[in-house]
Amino acid sequence: MSNVFKKLISRELGEVNYRRYFSFVKKNLETKISDSQTIYNDMYEKLKYRDLKAITKMHNRLNDTMLLAFRISKNFFFAFIFYLSASVFLIVKAPKPELTIVALVLMSACFIYKAYEFIANKFCYIDAQIVLVYKAVLDRIILNEHKSAQLKR
Numbered sequence: 001m002s003n004v005f006k007k008l009i010s011r012e013l014g015e016v017n018y019r020r021y022f023s024f025v026k027k028n029l030e031t032k033i034s035d036s037q038t039i040y041n042d043m044y045e046k047l048k049y050r051d052l053k054a055i056t057k058m059h060n061r062l063n064d065t066m067l068l069a070f071r072i073s074k075n076f077f078f079a080f081i082f083y084l085s086a087s088v089f090l091i092v093k094a095p096k097p098e099l100t101i102v103a104l105v106l107m108s109a110c111f112i113y114k115a116y117e118f119i120a121n122k123f124c125y126i127d128a129q130i131v132l133v134y135k136a137v138l139d140r141i142i143l144n145e146h147k148s149a150q151l152k153r
Contacts, residue, residue, distance in 0.1 A: 002120065003069070003120045003121045003124040003127055004065050004068050004069050004072070004121055005065065005069065005121075005124055005127035005128060005130070005131045006018065006124065006127050007065075008061065008062065008065045008131070009021070009127065009130055009131065009134060012058055012061070012134070013043065013046065013134075017042075017046070018130075021039050021042075021130045021133075022126055022127070022130065024038065024039060025039070025126045025129050025130060026126055029125075029126065036129065036132075036133045039130065039133045040133050040136060040137060043133060043134060043137040044137050044140065044141070047137060047138070047141060048141060050141075052142070052145045055138060055141050055142055055145070056142065058138055059135075059138045059139075059142060062131070062134065062135055062138060065131075066131070069121050072117055072118060072121045073118065073121065073122060076114060076115070076117075076118040079111065079114045080111075083107060083108075083110075083111040086107060087104060087107065090103055090104060090107075091104075
């Protein structure tokens with residue numbers, strides 16, 4: 001399972017481009033160089049010929065993905081509190097030890113999944129940087145389209 005940003009960029013721009021951008025940003029982070037202009041230019045060249053409707057859909061999907069990443073982070077605290085309180089409740093009120101153990105194992109499996117999802121989305125600095133560049137490219141293309149539409153009037 002990968003984070004939501006990786007899924008979006010891989011789907012929108014292709015797995016090969018995602019890997020290339022990831023390698024470039026990772027190399028820049030290791031050398032402490034902040035150069036996202038190269039990625040920006042590459043993405044812009046790939047997307048500038050698409051029509052405004054397609055770019056708008058891409059922008060909407062990006063916004064939905066950003067909200068999903070925020071929601072995953074926000075809901076993890078509630079999932080943790082629920083897991084903790086339900087575990088304590090089951091241990092204290094254990095009518096049958098076998099049933100309690102099965103319930104705790106199932107809840108722990110669900111919580112481990114949520115924890116993995118949270119960690120994968122929380123600590124994806126490289127993907128977040130790629131997404132920020134992607135957002136800048138989409139915003140620029142939409143802005144240019146609106147300016148050119150106004151000039152035609």
